[in-house]
Amino acid sequence: MRTIRGGHLLTLEGVDRVQVVDVLDTAESFVEVHHRTIRKVPALTGRVVASLFFEESTRTRLSFETAAKRLSADVISLAVAASSVKKGESLRDTISTIEALGLDAVVLRHRSSGASEQVARFVPHVHVINAGDGQHQHPTQGLLDAFTVRQVLAERRGTTGRESGAELFDGLRVLIVGDVLHSRVARSDIAVYRALGANVRVVGPGTLVPRELTEWGVEVSYDLDESLEWAQVIGLLRLQSERGSGEFVPSLGEFATHYGLTSARLTTLDPRTLVMHPGPMNRGVEIDNAVADSAHSLVTRQVANGVPVRMAVLYLTVAGGDGR
Ligand code: CP
Numbered sequence: 001m002r003t004i005r006g007g008h009l010l011t012l013e014g015v016d017r018v019q020v021v022d023v024l025d026t027a028e029s030f031v032e033v034h035h036r037t038i039r040k041v042p043a044l045t046g047r048v049v050a051s052l053f054f055e056e057s058t059r060t061r062l063s064f065e066t067a068a069k070r071l072s073a074d075v076i077s078l079a080v081a082a083s084s085v086k087k088g089e090s091l092r093d094t095i096s097t098i099e100a101l102g103l104d105a106v107v108l109r110h111r112s113s114g115a116s117e118q119v120a121r122f123v124p125h126v127h128v129i130n131a132g133d134g135q136h137q138h139p140t141q142g143l144l145d146a147f148t149v150r151q152v153l154a155e156r157r158g159t160t161g162r163e164s165g166a167e168l169f170d171g172l173r174v175l176i177v178g179d180v181l182h183s184r185v186a187r188s189d190i191a192v193y194r195a196l197g198a199n200v201r202v203v204g205p206g207t208l209v210p211r212e213l214t215e216w217g218v219e220v221s222y223d224l225d226e227s228l229e230w231a232q233v234i235g236l237l238r239l240q241s242e243r244g245s246g247e248f249v250p251s252l253g254e255f256a257t258h259y260g261l262t263s264a265r266l267t268t269l270d271p272r273t274l275v276m277h278p279g280p281m282n283r284g285v286e287i288d289n290a291v292a293d294s295a296h297s298l299v300t301r302q303v304a305n306g307v308p309v310r311m312a313v314l315y316l317t318v319a320g321g322d323g324r
Helices: 017-035 059-070 091-100 115-122 139-157 184-196 211-216 224-230 252-259 299-318
Strands: 048-053 074-078 105-110 127-133 173-177 199-203 219-221 233-236 274-276
Touching: 017 139, 017 184, 017 299, 048 059, 048 091, 059 074, 059 105, 059 127, 059 139, 059 299, 074 091, 091 105, 091 115, 105 115, 105 299, 115 127, 127 139, 127 299, 139 184, 139 274, 139 299, 173 184, 173 224, 184 199, 184 233, 199 224, 211 219, 219 224, 274 299
Parallel strands: 048 074, 048 105, 105 127, 173 199, 173 233, 199 219, 233 274
Antiparallel strands: none
């Protein structure tokens, strides 16, 4: 993977441990900004960040825009539904138009896999950050998931993540459950956890977890209950009806019975097992209310950590890690 510092963040494929730890340590240094009376640092003063979401988002868009503002950047946000995209303007022309206004970074979500790589070719002098492209990658979700796990494991040792070092992840057993096939989050999570030295297993129905996924360097299983005994961290995935995932399972009820983290399964978990979900959750499908709201669940912490992790990514890409 190309360097994040002073560059783009398009994918976590090929990321190494040093690059991941660089982002996680930088994010950790930004956590305290949230607790200040004035929640701002001057790192990106005078820089312009465009927030371009061609696909729906709550968490990612709001946390990127919050992160950019906390770094004192100017944020321009395109309301795609009210823009000339609706008149048929191409992605290239849209980006060129915004670039002409003066731009340092683009945060892009798009339904097409590879869209952010295309934009990085259109505007090579602008830092491009992939906020989720089709089924391909969601790099900042992978980073914030790893950051959250590191934070909790370090707290259990009475240290910070930075002090604990990356060996916290050595041999950690991470289970990713559900619709792996259509999931950009799964691709980014697998890349980041493997880079940090964790063992990753995926589990789900054969239609959504084909045997060939072993090529991604993960174990493949179809037995959720056995896998829950194995796992120390459980990453649930959303069944993505907008990408046709519903066609890959006989019914939502059957999926929930075999692969949902139900309240009955909750009682079988080791008390230290961590449960994660990137959101938005399909409660009653991949996760029951009792699980989402249990002491195992890190869902709210994942959302909160989206801000310091995205501050770190903006700071490292746009400012190259200089100027604080
Ligand atoms: N996890 C995630 O990407 O959520 P949003 O679609 O709400 O941004």
